[in-house]
Amino acid sequence: MAMEVSREECLAFFREHGGTPEVYFSDHFERFRKTFHEFDGDWKGGRRVLDIGAHWLHQALIWSRGGxxxxxxxxxxxxxxxxxRRAASAANIRLLxxxxxxxxxxLSALPDDSADVVLFTEILxxxxxxxxAFWKQIYRILAPGGRIIVTTPNYYSWRGRAWRPLRFLAGRGxxxxxxxxxxxxNYAHHWKEYSLGEVKRYFGLLSPDFVVAKAKRVPTYQRSRVGWKRAVQTVMDxxxxxxxxxxxxxxxxQKRQGIVAVASY
Structure with a gap:
């Protein structure tokens, strides 16, 4: 198990190397940390990670510190x-x-089978x-035995469909x-939020070589400091x-059939 990295240690690192958007980092730190531990606790494979949508290297730093x-x-x-660039150099993170x-x-710059883990978190x-075309590149880069980690909002979240019935009934969409x-x-709007079944179907359509190794709905990453909101989160989670x-x-x-999905547009 990797050593725990604290929010304060990470912020100190980024400040030392020129700063970073600290509000964004603080808002998402628990997601970064919990995603890492959810995966790392069971993983016995290789340590080469491709972080898609790495932003300011917030998540990348945690994984780098994790070995x-x-x-x-x-x-x-x-x-x-x-x-x-300074943070990347100090943490030995390659930038592409x-x-x-x-x-x-x-992504053609990356060799075949050159990643063991692909982080695709809050991108889908x-x-x-x-x-x-994107997934064809990821399939090529991901080594046999590797994994893609996807985190994404749950369409049926209590904060969405289940939590806003009055808005729906009032015709406000x-x-x-x-x-x-x-x-x-908000760093780009959510074009589509998925159900858990849709995410499984998504990768099944892409390739029969993809196998769902873990699929779970997870509780609120970071609890509110407001008492009543925290209580609601606890109950709904x-x-x-x-x-x-x-x-x-x-x-x-194994790599056998490749990406078989064909676009009609």
Whole structure:
């Protein structure tokens, strides 16, 4: 089991190397930490990690401190920022800019079978392009015996469908409120949120070589400090169907048939 890394230690590291968006890091730290331990506690395989959508290397740092060798993928412009480059150098994280995940041509720089673990956390819900070309690259890069880790919001979360019936009945729709679309920074809107069954189906359609190794709905990552909200979270998290988050691990035991999905558009 890897040594625990605290929020304060991580923030001190980023401050030492030029700073980072600390509010975002603090809001997501528990997700980063719990995702790592959910996987690392059972994993006996290789330590080469490809972190898709690495942003400011927040999650990458935790995995690096946990003994994994990280290649971080993000838009090239972000990796030109001095603080990101300094943090990457200090943590021995390789940076790979990818201008377009839809075509994923920049991922061609990575050799076949060069990753044991692919982190695809809080990305699935943002994809607006046909993903087949991207997954062909990931399939090529992922070594046999490797895994893809997917975290994504649960469509049936109590914070969504189950928690807003009055909004639904009032004809005010679903998904993000228009107030948030107009006025709240959220690092890209959720184009589609999935059920657990849909995530399994998604990878089954991509390739019969993909095998669901773990699939679970997980409780709230970080409890509210507001008493009544914390109480609601505690009660609703008891019911698996309406837990707000999902953790899915997709294994690739052997490479036989490849990505078989074909786009009709």
């Amino acid at each position: 994994y060798a990280i290649t971080a993928v993000e838009f090239p412009a972000l990796f030109l920022e001095e603080n990101v 800019g990818c201008a377009d995940l839809g075509s994923a041509t920049d 819900e943002h994809i607006t392009f046909n993903p087949i 679903g998904g993000l409120p228009v107030e948030d679309v107009i006025g709240v920074g 008891v019911m698996p169907l309406t837990r707000p988050n999902m953790h899915v691990e997709i294994a690739l035991p």
